[in-house]
């Protein structure tokens with residue numbers, strides 16, 4: 001059996017800052033508290049692989065969250081490039097369909113894990129309607145999860161509210177190690193910012209989330225280390241309240 005992942009290692013910090021100096025300042029401040037960082041569109045646009053490589057050299061795990069969306073051949077080629085750069089997780093946009101996800105999964109090498117973005121946590125049913133999608137968020141998350149499993153993706157990134165149904169789909173397909181990563185995490189009573197589908201990290205982990213992604217609540221806190229610890233404590237509580245398998 002693989003070793004259990006500690007609560008601290010399940011917290012992924014979204015380094016959503018616009019320059020490498022600020023990214024370094026935050027990572028230095030957080031030190032051993034954070035072992036996994038997400039480099040997203042903002043920092044990658046500002047600093048590219050310099051930001052990724054700097055984190056990897058410090059022994060951190062890196063989630064490259066660019067949400068790749070293009071024709072299958074292009075996404076397959078991007079996955080080949082990223083596989084050689086040592087990143088641990090990366091996202092593929094579920095809007096690209098099964099063929100694109102199959103091309104992504106078929107081109108990965110080494111330990112990189114590919115996550116399908118189901119539906120952005122900033123979107124709700126009304127926004128999907130305006131976008132011309134004929135599904136509710138719950139329906140689309142279900143369809144994207146099925147497509148991700150069939151296409152050979154390693155997991156999904158989805159709101160904490162959808163963890164239980166996604167886990168049920170994965171279990172029904174006997175996909176034991178299917179990864180569920182949840183952004184839009186907010187501790188009870190705090191601002192949800194632009195997330196329509198914000199969720200309490202404790203509940204997301206209790207329902208079966210493997211990792212949670214947190215950005216602004218920690219990066220913009222008066223004391224980022226203390227705030228990170230509050231999220232780690234919530235993960236710990238979520239893990240303790242999980243039902244034992246088969247119960």
Ligand code: C5P
Pocket residue numbers: 014016040117118119120121122157158159183184185193195213214215216217
């Ligand atoms: O600051 P906050 O904790 O809201 O940051 C959430 C992070 O998760 C952002 O970097 C955002 O790009 C990312 N994300 C998300 N919803 C998704 C996928 C990724 O908010 N569905």
